[in-house]
Amino acid sequence: MKYLVGIPAYNEEKNIASIIAEVKKNLPHSLIAVLNDGSTDHTAEILKSIPDIIVIRHPFNEGIGAAVRTIFHYFLESDCDFLVRIDGDGQHPPQQADLLLEPLRKKEADIVIGSRFLEKRGYQSSKTRLGGIKLLNILSSLILKQKITDNTSGFRAYDRKAVAALHNDYPLDYPEPVEVYHLSRKGLVIKEVSVTMRERQGGLSSIGTLESYYYLVKVLLTILVHFLIGGKK
Amino acid sequence: MNPYPVTTIQILAIVVSFLLLLGLFLLIRKKKLREEYSLLWIAIFSVFLFFSLFRGSIDYLSRWLGIHYQPAALFLILIACLFLLSFHFSIIISELKTKINKLVTTVALLEEKLEHAAGNTPSGEKKKSEES
Numbered sequence: 001m002k003y004l005v006g007i008p009a010y011n012e013e014k015n016i017a018s019i020i021a022e023v024k025k026n027l028p029h030s031l032i033a034v035l036n037d038g039s040t041d042h043t044a045e046i047l048k049s050i051p052d053i054i055v056i057r058h059p060f061n062e063g064i065g066a067a068v069r070t071i072f073h074y075f076l077e078s079d080c081d082f083l084v085r086i087d088g089d090g091q092h093p094p095q096q097a098d099l100l101l102e103p104l105r106k107k108e109a110d111i112v113i114g115s116r117f118l119e120k121r122g123y124q125s126s127k128t129r130l131g132g133i134k135l136l137n138i139l140s141s142l143i144l145k146q147k148i149t150d151n152t153s154g155f156r157a158y159d160r161k162a163v164a165a166l167h168n169d170y171p172l173d174y175p176e177p178v179e180v181y182h183l184s185r186k187g188l189v190i191k192e193v194s195v196t197m198r199e200r201q202g203g204l205s206s207i208g209t210l211e212s213y214y215y216l217v218k219v220l221l222t223i224l225v226h227f228l229i230g231g232k233k
Numbered sequence: 234m235n236p237y238p239v240t241t242i243q244i245l246a247i248v249v250s251f252l253l254l255l256g257l258f259l260l261i262r263k264k265k266l267r268e269e270y271s272l273l274w275i276a277i278f279s280v281f282l283f284f285s286l287f288r289g290s291i292d293y294l295s296r297w298l299g300i301h302y303q304p305a306a307l308f309l310i311l312i313a314c315l316f317l318l319s320f321h322f323s324i325i326i327s328e329l330k331t332k333i334n335k336l337v338t339t340v341a342l343l344e345e346k347l348e349h350a351a352g353n354t355p356s357g358e359k360k361k362s363e364e365s
Contacts, residue, residue, distance in 0.1 A: 035341075056345045058337050070338045077342070172334055 001105060003030035004080040005097070006071035008064055009088030013042040015200070020050055022094040023086060033074055034088070037067040064154070065175035072167035076160070084157045089200040091123070092155040096195045100157035109191035110162040111183055113148075114155035122196030128209055132216040136177050139220075143227055144184050149192055151177045162188055177219045181227045237288040246285035254278045273321050277314045284310070 005023050009016050016034070023032055033054040036043055038061035047055045056070060068085060075083045082104050086092045092114065100112040116124055117137075125133060133152050140148040154176050158166075165186045171178055180190050257274055260266040284291055284307070295306035 054345060054349075056341045058341050060337075062334060062337055066334050066337065069334070070341050073338050073342055074345070172330070 001082065002078075002080040003027060003101065004071075004075050004078055004083045005030045005032045005094075006068070006075065006083055006085050007032065007034045007088050008037060008067035008071065008085070009034055009039065009043055009047075010037040010061060010064075010067070011039045011041045011043060012088040013039075013046055015090040016043055016088050017046055017050065019086065019088060019090055019094065020053060023097075024052075026095045027084075027097055030084075031078065031080060033071060035067045035071050037061055037063070063173035065171040065173050068175060069167060069170040069172075072163045072170070075158075075163055076167060082157055082159055083163055085154060087154050091197050091200050093196065093198055096155075097157070099193050099195060100155070103191050103193065104157055104159050108189070110159050110188035111179070111190050112157045113150060113153055113180075113190065113192045114195035114197075115150035115153060115192040116195065116197050117149040118192055118194035121194065123199045129212050132212060135216070136219060139223060140177065140180060143223070144180060144190070146184070146190065148180060148190070151180060153195075153197075155195060155197065171222065174215045174219060178222050178226075181223065185227075243285060243288060247282065250278055250282035250285050254282065270321075270325070273318060277318070280310065280314065 005027055007016075007019065007023070012019075020032060020034065023030070031054065032052070033056060034047055036047060036055060036057045038058045040061075044055075044057070047053070054074075056074060058067065058070065071083070071085070082101055084097045084100060086094055086097060096114065100114055103109045103112050116122065124130065133150070136151050137148055140151045156176075156179075162183055165183055165188060166179060169182070183190055254275065257266070257271055257278060261268060261271055291303055291306055294310075295301075295303045298306060298309075300306045300309070
């Protein structure tokens with residue numbers, strides 16, 4: 001079994017080196033691909049000094065969805081079996097990545113989502129965001145007829161089938177909540193496992209308060225158009 | 234007698250509409266404007282020209298629509314044209330954004346492959362991805 005660890009990073013000079021070190025320690029046989037999404041700080045220089053990683057660079061900042069999409073394309077061109085997404089901000093603890101990979105190895109699921117809310121441990125989220133997160137979870141659970149407790153979590157692992165189903169038509173920003181709809185429509189199996197997340201280690205979140213409302217409205221629009229009133233298959 | 238005597242503003246409107254159309258064609262000829270994006274502009278300027286040439290048509294249109302104040306019909310036409318243009322631009326921008334994103338992915342992966350082939354990336358990916 002070959003694993004690819006995909007790390008999207010945008011202006012993460014404070015976190016990126018320690019995250020990569022943790023990944024190397026906890027997933028020693030994995031291939032590590034860092035996607036530098038047009039960082040304007042010293043992320044690029046730091047990445048250059050780290051051996052044994054693959055660095056893919058976007059010429060300018062395109063958003064987390066675009067970053068993950070490029071990682072998807074890289075994964076499909078590689079000969080890896082599974083992909084784990086670990087964000088460059090340090091919220092996703094690499095030592096728990098194996099929890100996500102376990103159901104994939106047992107072929108119990110095509111995508112495994114690391115959920116903060118399954119057992120309510122560790123860092124949850126800021127209060128302003130929790131309402132929106134809950135709304136999206138309830139909506140997703142209703143549409144998918146499957147309980148989803150953390151559909152905004154980006155701590156996920158995929159098999160090749162799941163990535164192949166997602167890689168072409170992927171949102172440029174805030175892609176997480178939409179994934180499960182595409183996957184369940186294609187008959188792929190979604191599973192959640194409980195994880196403990198950390199608060200971001202340093203630097204700034206890519207989502208401010210105003211953006212989090214925009215995030216919610218945009219995702220609701222996507223769900224409405226594509227999944228409630230037909231939309232393109 | 235002609236119920237719509239020719240006024241200065243009408244002549245001005247005709248001249249301006251005509252000049253706008255002419256300018257558009259010149260821009261297309263100089264390849265500053267692509268044909269596919271100029272069709273809507275041509276249609277809109279032609280509407281302007283039509284209403285400046287035939288002033289009675291505004292009266293006819295407002296009667297047909299049930300608008301009592303004719304200038305309102307004129308504004309309606311103008312706003313409709315601007316709306317159409319804005320939508321047109323939004324669609325074009327969305328298409329461009331999708332295409333740019335595909336380009337970014339392609340370029341990013343190509344660049345990685347190039348650096349890898351040049352030996353600048355320190356790791357051999359096959360070596361690292363051994364059985365676990």
